[in-house]
Amino acid sequence: MFRELYEYRELLYSLTLREIRVRYKQSLLGVLWAVFVPLAMMLIFTFVFTRALKIEGRIDLGGMPYAVFVYIGLLPWTFFASSLTGSVSSLVANTSLVTKTYCPREAFPLSCVASSAFDFGIASVLLVGVIGYFHFTTDWSFQFHATLVFLPVVLMVQIVFTVGMAFLLAMGNLFYRDVRYLFSVLINLWMFVTAVVYPLESWRPFCNFLINLNPMTPIINAYRQCLIYGEWPLSLPFAYVAVLSVALLMGAWVLFHRLEPKFAEYI
Amino acid sequence: MSDCVVQCHQVWKKFTRGERNDSLRDAIPDLIRWLARRPVSDELTKRQFWALRDVSFQLQRGEALGVIGPNGAGKSTLLKLLSRILVPNKGSIAVNGRLTALIEVGAGFHQDLTGRENVYLNGAILGMTRKEINRRIGEIVEFAGVEEFIDTPVKRYSSGMQARLGFSVAAHMDPEILLVDEVLAVGDAQFQQKCLDRMRFFANSGRSIIFISHNLQAVSELCPETMLLKNGQCLMRGSTPETIKHYLSLVHEHDESSQSGTIQIRRVRLLDERGCECSRFAAGTRAKLAFDLQIDETPSRYFLGFALKRITDDLLVADYNLDLPLDDSWQGPISMELDFDVNLLTGAYGVTLFVEHKATYHKPVYLDLIKFFDVAERSACAGVVHVSPQITLKPQLITAAGS
Numbered sequence: 244m245f246r247e248l249y250e251y252r253e254l255l256y257s258l259t260l261r262e263i264r265v266r267y268k269q270s271l272l273g274v275l276w277a278v279f280v281p282l283a284m285m286l287i288f289t290f291v292f293t294r295a296l297k298i299e300g301r302i303d304l305g306g307m308p309y310a311v312f313v314y315i316g317l318l319p320w321t322f323f324a325s326s327l328t329g330s331v332s333s334l335v336a337n338t339s340l341v342t343k344t345y346c347p348r349e350a351f352p353l354s355c356v357a358s359s360a361f362d363f364g365i366a367s368v369l370l371v372g373v374i375g376y377f378h379f380t381t382d383w384s385f386q387f388h389a390t391l392v393f394l395p396v397v398l399m400v401q402i403v404f405t406v407g408m409a410f411l412l413a414m415g416n417l418f419y420r421d422v423r424y425l426f427s428v429l430i431n432l433w434m435f436v437t438a439v440v441y442p443l444e445s446w447r448p449f450c451n452f453l454i455n456l457n458p459m460t461p462i463i464n465a466y467r468q469c470l471i472y473g474e475w476p477l478s479l480p481f482a483y484v485a486v487l488s489v490a491l492l493m494g495a496w497v498l499f500h501r502l503e504p505k506f507a508e509y510i
Numbered sequence: 511m512s513d514c515v516v517q518c519h520q521v522w523k524k525f526t527r528g529e530r531n532d533s534l535r536d537a538i539p540d541l542i543r544w545l546a547r548r549p550v551s552d553e554l555t556k557r558q559f560w561a562l563r564d565v566s567f568q569l570q571r572g573e574a575l576g577v578i579g580p581n582g583a584g585k586s587t588l589l590k591l592l593s594r595i596l597v598p599n600k601g602s603i604a605v606n607g608r609l610t611a612l613i614e615v616g617a618g619f620h621q622d623l624t625g626r627e628n629v630y631l632n633g634a635i636l637g638m639t640r641k642e643i644n645r646r647i648g649e650i651v652e653f654a655g656v657e658e659f660i661d662t663p664v665k666r667y668s669s670g671m672q673a674r675l676g677f678s679v680a681a682h683m684d685p686e687i688l689l690v691d692e693v694l695a696v697g698d699a700q701f702q703q704k705c706l707d708r709m710r711f712f713a714n715s716g717r718s719i720i721f722i723s724h725n726l727q728a729v730s731e732l733c734p735e736t737m738l739l740k741n742g743q744c745l746m747r748g749s750t751p752e753t754i755k756h757y758l759s760l761v762h763e764h765d766e767s768s769q770s771g772t773i774q775i776r777r778v779r780l781l782d783e784r785g786c787e788c789s790r791f792a793a794g795t796r797a798k799l800a801f802d803l804q805i806d807e808t809p810s811r812y813f814l815g816f817a818l819k820r821i822t823d824d825l826l827v828a829d830y831n832l833d834l835p836l837d838d839s840w841q842g843p844i845s846m847e848l849d850f851d852v853n854l855l856t857g858a859y860g861v862t863l864f865v866e867h868k869a870t871y872h873k874p875v876y877l878d879l880i881k882f883f884d885v886a887e888r889s890a891c892a893g894v895v896h897v898s899p900q901i902t903l904k905p906q907l908i909t910a911a912g913s
Binding site for chain 1: 636
C-alpha cells in the first residue's frame with residue numbers, strides 16, 4: 244500500500260499540480276485568490292460579529308482581536324473544508340482515468356488534499372500580515388511562545404484526519420452519489436458546531452464533552468493555543484483527536500484498498 | 511518458465527446488466543456480504559453474465575500477440591484485467607515486468623491544461639518520472655506533430671491532435687509489456703502507419719505486445735500469433751492467418767436455409783487440378799470451385815458473381831460477374847464448376863460467391879468468404895499477383911569498333 248503509493252509519488256505530484264493549475268487557469272488574479280478568499284471571509288465575519296452583532300465584548304477571546312481569532316480559525320477550516328469538497332468528487336470527476344488507466348486510486352483524493360494544502364500555505368503567509376497589523380496598530384501585542392514548535396504536530400493531526408475523511412468521502416461518493424449532496428449540507432453545519440468563528444465553551448461539563456467530540460474543535464483550538472495563548476495543547480480532547488485521526492486514516496485506507504478493485508466497475 | 515511475461519490462468523469475469531444498487535434496500539446487504547468476504551459463487555443471478563469465461567493464455571518475452579473477435583467478445587475486459595483496472599472473479603493473472611496499457615489515448619487529458627502540461631500529467635499517469643519526460647518531451651512532441659501548439663490548452667486542439675499527442679506519450683514509454691486496445695482508429699493514414707512502425711519497433715526490440723484491433727491488416731502485420739475471443743471465450747490461438755480465417759468464417763456463418771427459395775448455391779468445394787478438395791495451392795496452378803446451383807428463375811437475368819479477397823487486409827484481388835451458361839428454359843439443380851488461375855503470391859485468400867440480378871443489383875445469394883485457401887510461394891517475393899518473371903540471357907554480338 245505505502246510502497247505502491249511511494250512509487251507513484253510523481254503521479255501524486257502531477258495530479259496536485261494539475262489541481263492547482265486548473266483552479267487558477269483563465270483567471271486574472273490567478274493564485275492571489277488563495278489570499279483574497281480567506282481575507283474576504285475574515286472581513287465578512289469580523290464585520291458581522293463586531294459591527295452588526297457587537298459580540299466582541301461579550302465573548303472571551305483571551306484578549307485577542309476578533310479578526311485574528313477568526314482568521315486563525317478560518318485558515319485551517321478552509322483547508323479542511325476545501326480538501327474534502329475536492330475529494331468527495333475526486334474519483335467520480337476522474338472517471339476516465341479510473342476506468343481506463345491503472346494507478347493507485349488514493350492519488351485522487353490525496354492530490355485534492357495536497358492542492359488545498361498549497362492554498363493553505365499561501366493563506367498562512369497572510370496570517371503574518373494580519374497579526375502584524377494588529378500588533379502594530381492596536382494595543383494588543385503578539386508574543387512568541389515556545390509552543391509555536393508544536394504547530395507542525397497540530398497540522399499533522401489535521402492532515403491525517405482530513406486524509407482519512409477524504410478517502411471515505413471519495414469512496415462513498417463513488418458508490419452512492421448521495422454522499423456529495425449530503426456532504427455539501429453537512430459541511431456548513433459542521434463549521435458552526437466547530438469553534439471556527441466563535442469560541443465554543445460551556446460551563447456544563449456534558450456540553451463541553453459533546454463539543455470536543457467533534458474532532459475539528461480541539462484541532463482548531465490547538466492552533467490558537469500554540470500560536471497566541473502559548474499553551475501546550477496536551478489536553479485530553481487533543482489526545483483523543485490525535486488517536487482518532489490515526490485510527491480513522493488506517494481504517495479508511497484499508498477499506499479504500501479493499502474496495503479499490505470495484506471502483507472501475509461501480510463508478 | 512522464466513521467459514513468460516504474462517500468464518493468465520482460467521480467468522473468469524462477471525458483469526452485471528443494468529443499474530446496480532438501485533436502492534438502499536439492496537445496497538446495504540450487498541456491502542455487508544462483501545465485507546464478510548463471502549466466497550465468490552459460480553452461479554449467476556438473473557442480471558449477471560460472464561464477460562470472460564475460463565480464459566487462459568501465456569505471453570512469452572518478445573512475443574506480439576493479436577487479439578481479435580466481434581464486439582462484446584471481452585477483448586477490452588481482458589486488457590483491463592491484465593492492467594489491474596479490474597480484478598477477475600476467478601482465476602489468476604501473473605504479470606512479470608513493467609506493463610503499460612493503452613486503452614484510450616489521451617485518457618485523462620485535462621482540457622484546460624496546455625499540451626506540455628498534459629504530457630507531464632499523462633506521462634505520470636502511465637508511470638513515467640519527470641526526469642524521463644524531460645528527456646523525451648522533444649521526441650514526444652515531434653512524433654505527435656504538434657510543435658506549434660504545445661503551449662496551447664488542449665481544449666483548442668482538434669480531436670486528431672489530441673489523439674496523436676496521447677498516443678505519442680504512450681509510445682515513448684519504456685514498457686516491457688505493451689497492451690494496446692484499438693487505438694489506430696484515430697489519426698490519419700500517415701499517423702496510423704507511424705504508430706504501427708513504432709509498435710513494430712517495440713516488438714523487434716524484445717518487448718512483448720498484446721494488440722487488440724478490428725484492423726485485421728494491422729494485426730497480421732504486427733503479430734505472428736493471434737487469439738480469437740468470442741462471447742468471453744478463447745476460441746483459438748494460432749498463427750494470425752489461421753485465426754483470421756476462423757474469425758471470418760464465424761462472422762460469415764453461411765446458413766443454407768436463409769438463401770432465397772428460388773436460387774440456391776449448395777455444397778461449395780474447392781478442388782485442385784486433380785479434382786481433390788484442397789485448401790493449399792501452389793502459385794501458378796489452377797483451382798476449381800465446384801458447387802450445386804439451383805435456379806428456378808430466368809437464368810439470363812442473373813450474373814454469377816465470383817470474388818477473391820486477401821483476408822489479412824480485405825484486398826479485393828478479383829471480382830467477376832459471369833454470365834450463366836444456361837438456357838432460360840432451365841429448371842432444377844445443376845452441378846457447376848468454375849476454374850480460375852491461382853496467379854497469386856503467398857498469403858491467405860477467401861472466395862466469395864454470389865448471384866446478382868443484372869438490372870436491380872439485388873443479390874439473392876451472397877456467400878461471402880465461403881472458402882479459404884492459402885498460397886505458398888517459395889521464392890522471395892511480395893505483393894499479390896503471380897506474374898512469373900523469367901530471366902533469359904542473350905549474348906550480345908560484339909561488332910567491330912566504330913561501326
